[in-house]
């Protein structure tokens with residue numbers, strides 16, 4: 416499919432809603448007895464929060480990380496419970512959350528004072544987040560016991576659930592995974608928490624037998640593998656985002672020609688080079704090295720020279736290609752996992768990093 420963005424640039428992303436829907440189905444096949452909290456923070460990982468929410472209509476709840484996101488979802492009629500993953504809030508925010516079926520995550524003792532002011536008529540369903548070894552957000556075990564006791568007897572609190580987050584789920588054999596899971600289950604054992612949740616995407620894939628009552632996938636819903644060196648295909652996931660553009664110039668250059676800023680790449684033979692309208696200001700990684708694959712008319716050609724703000728250059732060799740031909744920077748046949756790895760980053764950063772000037776075509 417070819418599409419012309421209205422802003423006279425050639426780069427655009429295609430979002431495949433059916434792929435997101437399919438990926439949710441895959442999650443429910445992996446963990447049939449767990450409820451699914453579909454994570455759509457960061458504008459649905461760059462796919463469009465509303466687009467994702469619509470495609471994820473079969474999820475049990477959503478997770479976002481701001482009240483603005485909640486307002487957007489509620490104003491458009493999405494009425495599932497929403498978990499607020501890492502927001503800051505005061506007591507007014509909590510009362511709003513209670514009224515809007517939003518479930519805040521309690522992660523610091525400093526929040527006790529705010530919760531103590533909660534309206535008695537509130538009916539908050541909240542999460543207690545435990546730090547079992549991630550060393551980021553969450554209460555350490557002793558503080559978590561204190562908080563659990565307070566929350567379970569606090570007026571205005573309807574239910575308390577507990578979650579933790581694995582630091583190494585993308586590396587299933589890492590010994591800290593089972594340590595964290597054990598420590599969380601031991602913590603939770605004496606309480607009557609309404610739900611327990613440990614697994615993000617990588618955990619859902621790697622430790623499905625240990626899934627709790629709720630899983631919290633983000634990445635896999637967008638069809639990207641969460642395992643180190645893994646592929647979406649091997650998990651029967653369908654990538655939902657394709658970053659496309661066009662060749663805007665094709666020309667022959669002789670051996671020895673320097674390509675791009677810094678003249679860091681020099682043609683080692685006469686060749687045809689193609690210039691593509693897409694650069695780091697669109698969200699293509701600036702550190703993508705020469706050799707990063709670009710799909711031109713269904714054939715892989717290497718990126719050459721530095722990525723610049725609006726443009727990249729490829730070595731077309733004898734590939735049949737002319738100005739106006741479509742190129743795929745990443746998508747189903749050119750995995751974003753590979754582009755990320757070669758660029759020294761992770762697929763999460765690439766899909767979330769598409770910039771506002773890039774039009775989104777939802778199919």
Ligand SMILES: *Cc1c(COP(=O)(O)O)cnc(C)c1O
Pocket residue numbers: 454456500580614615616617631632633634635641
């Ligand atoms: C973002 C997030 C997730 C989802 O992580 P993925 O790796 O994208 O599946 C799950 N849990 C928490 C607490 C998160 O912040």
